[in-house]
């Protein structure tokens with residue numbers, strides 16, 4: 089995940105193969121088939137919600153906006169966190185809903201189990217060939233407690249069991265040691281270096297491509 093990540097590429101346009109095949113096979117797609125050649129199958133939310141004793145993963149709400157905005161502005165990590173897609177809370181809710189309906193991106197808030205507060209987010213971007221890219225972020229005050237590891241394990245397991253994803257990816261900048269450690273810790277294998285992969289203009293960063301195949305995904309807990 090990163091500010092230039094594929095997680096920000098929300099509309100993938102034409103082309104692609106295989107995505108439509110998930111419709112009939114995977115409960116997460118509610119049996120809907122996409123258009124041949126157009127990757128679009130509505131992504132359902134995990135049901136029941138993915139959860140553990142510390143948090144649950146739920147849809148973004150308009151009252152998450154302030155906490156989520158502050159998270160994306162955290163100067164220590166903002167390079168690796170995608171910005172919110174709009175400046176208006178209700179529009180953010182609507183956009184995440186549209187991306188989900190279009191089958192492009194499933195955005196989930198990591199919510200404190202006690203009071204439901206936003207403590208981070210986890211997301212999945214679906215690509216061609218039944219490939220899913222995952223990412224995760226946790227607010228600074230809650231880091232170091234295993235929240236990101238747990239959230240990604242839950243999401244990864246559900247991607248395979250609930251959606252039928254055949255390859256999970258996580259892209260992490262070489263300059264992001266916490267993200268690299270997180271990927272390693274949840275079971276991703278570093279595959280190679282994507283040179284100058286993210287960036288604006290000439291300000292580019294190298295990114296490590298990580299993957300995990302279905303039989304490598306560990307249990308959620």
Ligand SMILES: CC(C)(COP(=O)(O)OP(=O)(O)OC[C@H]1O[C@@H](n2cnc3c(N)ncnc32)[C@H](O)[C@@H]1OP(=O)(O)O)[C@@H](O)C(=O)NCCC(=O)NCCS
Nearest residue numbers: 089165168224225226231232233234235236237266267269
């Ligand atoms: C990366 C991030 C999600 C980790 O969140 P977290 O809840 O603190 O992660 P966890 O507590 O589950 O820790 C995961 C591992 O990363 C390690 N880690 C955390 N911060 C680290 C750092 N700055 N440097 C090196 N390792 C670090 C932890 O020690 C832990 O490994 P361990 O248990 O073997 O020691 C958080 O720092 C963040 O939101 N960063 C900005 C977004 C981002 O970079 N996302 C990663 C790409 S998916």
